[in-house]
Amino acid sequence: MALTTQEEDKVRLLLAAMDGAKSIGDMEMADPETFYDAKIEVVQGGVSKQASIEMIAQAAPVAGLYPDVPINRVTIKRYSGQLSPLYVYEDNTSLMAKILALCKPVLLNRDSLVDTYLSGSNCLKSADGYPANLTAWDKPSMTQIGGFWQKYEYNASTNEKITKISPYKVKGYKYVRRRYVGMFNGNAVTNSSDGSSKTFLCSNYDVYTTQNISVQNAHSYAENLGTHFRAMADQDLDVYALLFSLFKGTVHTQGIYEGITNVNGTNWAAYNKLADGGASSYGQFHKNGATIGLTTHEGEVSLSVTDFPNGAITVKPNRFLWRENGLAGPYLLYTSGRLIIDNVVWQVNDLADIAFTKTEDFAQLCSLCLL
Secondary structure: OOOOHHHHHHHHHHHHHHHOOOOHHHOOOOOHHHHHHOEEEEEEOOEEEEEEHHHHHHOOOEOOEEOOOHHHOEEEEEEOOOOOOEOEEEEOOOHHHHHHOOOEEEEEOOOOOEEEEEOOOOOOEEOOOOEOOOOOOOOOEEEEEOOEEEEEEEEOOOOEEEEEEEOOOEOOOEEEOOEEEEOOOOEEEEEOOOOOOEEEEEOOOOOOOOOOOOHHHHHHHHHHHOOOOOOOEHHHHHHHHHHHHHHHOEOOHHHOOOEOOOOOHHHHHOOOOHHHOOOOOOOOOOOOOOOOOOOOOOEEOOEEEOOOOOOOEEEEOEEEOOEEOOOOOOOOOOOEOEEEEOOEEEEEOOHHHOOOOOOOOEEEEEEOOOO
16 A cells, blocks of 8 residues: 555654654753743643643642642532532542542451451452451451541532542641441440450441440440440541542432332331341341442342241342441441530540530530421
């Protein structure tokens, strides 16, 4: 196949350019006096574009603190009073992968230190492929969340609620500290193997969650595991919900996971799983671990409850960030960390100081609006 004259000319130009090309070592040094005006080629959305050195320098950290510029944050926003559950994304959404990487399924020891990192695609194995025991009372199965920086803003002129999140330490952002939440909803275990005969609040696979204890007892049983264990707090659920909103772009959990929507309350009240180790009323539809076969951190499965009063039903256990039924599940979630007194919400300043009567460690969060 012969080339046209125009095509031959283009080939000659390409060859001439290649002949004149230099390696980096052969090039002249840039002039530091005008370096701020230098340009480099970047690929954005698959298209080659130019960028200045100044643009890159503006996003670089100074003394370990990153500037608050779009490349260093991912932003989700919605209007105050907005009827739609959806968020709008702005800025550097590629940072979501780095924030997700901060979340990990683990086994903790009683010193609240990581004993085993679990495989994200098969939690019955460790991250390096060895079998993992998710049934040991003294090694609760947990999900690590937090460890990022956040800033909330309200723009009164546009009526926008704006949440900026970053895996970097950005100037003006607050650190959302790392914490561990149960992969499974808690199960109470009385064990004398450590010589105490105490009851412990655990997070174990292949057992029924315990639903008939008060939040005060749950907190006490958690503390029996170790000095850094406690009942789940509203502040933990705030972080978990924020991550759901970030990764799914919505506040509507049942728009993503169906949860329990097709259960007759009267029949459920009569559902007795006591013989199997469950509750005698409002029995659990499944033991912890119904979603263990999922190969990512999230999803839902269909489960047939064949012994349900007046006929079998299908429920859909779900998990998000490896936590089972933490968003739209069949459990009442009793949480600590906040108190409601005379229609005023009080929040404990330090989760190490959780109490069930107001102390000097609580600060007023808001007042309830009664209609």
